[in-house]
Amino acid sequence: MPIAVVGVLVLGYGMLWVRPSPAVHLIGVCTVGLLLAACGVWWPRLRRFVPAVALLAAAASVVATVLVRVAYPGGQPETPGATGVWLLVESGALTLTVYLVVRWSGGVAGGFAAVAPALATALAWQRFALAGTVIEAAAVSAVWLVPAVGAAVAGAYLRWLAFGRRRAVADARREQRLDLANDLHDFVAHDISEIVAQAQAGRFVFGADRPELAKLLERIEIAGVRALGSMDRTLALLRDPGEAARAPVGGVDDLAELIARFNAGGGPQAALDLRIARPVPRESGAVVHRAVTEALTNVRRHAPTAATVSIVVSEVDGSLELRIEDDGRGAPKQAARDSSGLGLAGMAERAESLGGSCRAGPREPSGWRIVLVLPLQDRSISEGVAP
Structure with a gap:
């Protein structure tokens, strides 16, 4: 103005x-x-x-x-x-x-x-x-006409770059939603499968003496199988035609394999320190696995000078704490290492959805730190709901 x-x-x-x-x-x-x-x-x-x-x-x-x-x-x-x-x-x-x-x-x-x-x-x-x-x-x-043509070329180039950025953000958002849908499928399918199995067992155990109970359990079993099929079809609709099915959601037990693959690629070397003996809920374990994957990817992209990456999973005040630190050489107050603008934000959203938190920022004297805090107790149990 x-x-x-x-x-x-x-x-x-x-x-x-x-x-x-x-x-x-x-x-x-x-x-x-x-x-x-x-x-x-x-x-x-x-x-x-x-x-x-x-x-x-x-x-x-x-x-x-x-x-x-x-x-x-x-x-x-x-x-x-x-x-x-x-x-x-x-x-x-x-x-x-x-x-x-x-x-x-x-x-x-x-x-x-x-x-x-x-x-x-x-x-x-x-x-x-x-x-x-x-x-x-x-x-x-x-x-x-030459200056006008030059201005048109400059405007078209910037328009093309903006379109590419919007498309990249849309693709990243879609990828994130598909990951969440895949997580939902794995978690809910596990629980529904358990319901179906218990209904089948109850039908065979009590069905001979109580036919009406057998019919009820059979209807529960059929409804559970139908729900599993609906979930599979819904997830298939979310994928593009010909897109391969997603790999199963990883957890804390899969971190060692993930870090081994990272170290095999050369460059910075990651070290894992597991200091937790309690079982980790599936939801929290999946968020930890995705957070480590995102952090290691960002180290590859944005911290070429880093030599080591420290990954510590521990129990702090009854909660699971994931601490990821690298020693990338550079100004401590460098810009956030998040190429798409969605990785760290998505990590924080997932943590908050489970009642946790996520902090990320530069560390002294150099490098980057991510601290993820998640509950160690299943939310359905903590809220008094039967698993």
Whole structure:
């Protein structure tokens, strides 16, 4: 907004004290300047109107060109200094308009809206009596198309990068949701399978003496099997066609194998220290396994100078504590090592969903630390619900 205000003030000063000759040159530059200033003040609310802004700016510039050629049928014979400066400002403003349209507008309408100010920039230089043939005059206009083409390329490149970032974030979110769905399938399927097994056992043990109980247990068994099938079909729908089934969810007992694979790849070496004797609930174990996987992946990507990674799983005040530290050399207050913006956030969400917490940040004198705290007691038991 301050830049827009300063631009309007400079434009007003030029209109009063440094006017071009003839003054109709100001039609195009003033229109483009005011439109860009409005976009700067009310951005991003006016972003969807950028194509209209581009068309209005191009129309004003073409009108100024036509009026100058009417006043000077053969073109303005000379280029006074002030007039040339105003024309350069107009060309720059139209080029900026091309960039804005390509960067923030899409579709066929955006394409046409970007072409209009580019052509207006090329035609603006036809206001002057250009020496030479028609082909040479057209070549001059073509040269002034180069900045507009460059602005369009820059806008298209930044638009492509933004699209790639959005797609990467969407893919990462989908991957995370699919992981959570896979976890849900594994955990709930285990419990439902246990219910089915107990119903089958009860039917065979008590069914001979109590037929009505046998029928009830049979209905429970059938409902459980049906629930397992529904879960399998739902998870299959979440996967893309041809996508392989996910590997079973890992736990604390699988950390040694995970770290061995990490160390076999060379580079930083991870050391695991298990200081916990109590059984770890499946949900907490899965979160620990995924947290270690995410942390080791981030070490590979963002801590190339790290030599060692320490992974400690211990019991602290009745809770499971996972502490992951590396010795990456660098400023202690470096940016968070999370390429997608979802890994650490997803880790924290999973921990909080189980009643735990997650902290991550730089450590002294160098490196990175992640501390994950999770409950060691199954939530269904702690809440008084039968497992």
